[in-house]
Amino acid sequence: MRFRLLRRRLTVSAPRMAIRSALPWPFRWAMAALMLGFSAAIALWAFEFGKDIAGLDRQSRQDLAALRTEVTTLRAETEKSRSQLNVSDSLMVAERAEKENLKSQIKKLEIENQALRDDLGFFQKLTSANQASAIGIRGLAAELHGAGQLQWQALLIQPVRNAPEFQGQLEVVLSGNKAGKPWSMAVRPEPAPVAFKQYLRVEGVVELPPQVVVQSISARLLKAGGVKASLNARVL
Numbered sequence: 001m002r003f004r005l006l007r008r009r010l011t012v013s014a015p016r017m018a019i020r021s022a023l024p025w026p027f028r029w030a031m032a033a034l035m036l037g038f039s040a041a042i043a044l045w046a047f048e049f050g051k052d053i054a055g056l057d058r059q060s061r062q063d064l065a066a067l068r069t070e071v072t073t074l075r076a077e078t079e080k081s082r083s084q085l086n087v088s089d090s091l092m093v094a095e096r097a098e099k100e101n102l103k104s105q106i107k108k109l110e111i112e113n114q115a116l117r118d119d120l121g122f123f124q125k126l127t128s129a130n131q132a133s134a135i136g137i138r139g140l141a142a143e144l145h146g147a148g149q150l151q152w153q154a155l156l157i158q159p160v161r162n163a164p165e166f167q168g169q170l171e172v173v174l175s176g177n178k179a180g181k182p183w184s185m186a187v188r189p190e191p192a193p194v195a196f197k198q199y200l201r202v203e204g205v206v207e208l209p210p211q212v213v214v215q216s217i218s219a220r221l222l223k224a225g226g227v228k229a230s231l232n233a234r235v236l
Helices: 002-010 025-054 056-128
Strands: 136-144 149-157 166-178 181-186 192-196 199-207 212-223 226-234
Touching: 136 212, 136 226, 149 166, 149 212, 166 199, 192 199
Parallel strands: none
Antiparallel strands: 136 149, 149 199, 166 181, 166 192, 166 212, 212 226
């Protein structure tokens, strides 16, 4: 009986035996991770080495260097364009300011031209007039502006060369009607003092009372209580 048991253990028909490792499972997982990492490192090295052999990495570096050069060039062109744009903006601002200055100068010249034309009209009346007196009143005129305002002007002249300075007074009187009755008013309470050698232009604006209709204006040039010249005109 013992022989049979011994033979059974020693022959093929003996029972199977299982050999188990005494290493814990965390260490087994760590070993597996190390093996996988090592395999991945080898694969990555092989891939990079293959690229280097094939020349792919060298081409990528050349392309990267070319792209960096192109980016640098584009940045320089952008800065140059930006500076040119700033210069253009400054030139546009200066041009606008110059245009505004020219407009103001043109407007000023137009006003001066109009004043010269007015003076020319006065002098044309002066040269066309035939007066025996050496001193006179030319270009007396009055015009209504808006409601209750009248603007008047007169030119005092001495049409003589090297004439002595005239010193006297100018009296201006408005005439018309108020509410259907005769009406008159001196432009100033007292005649205004004037002094000139060749010519003097006098003008002013009068505030009219309500219900007044001005029909004419008269001016007298006085000196030492005497009338040196006088002129009447219709109100426009």
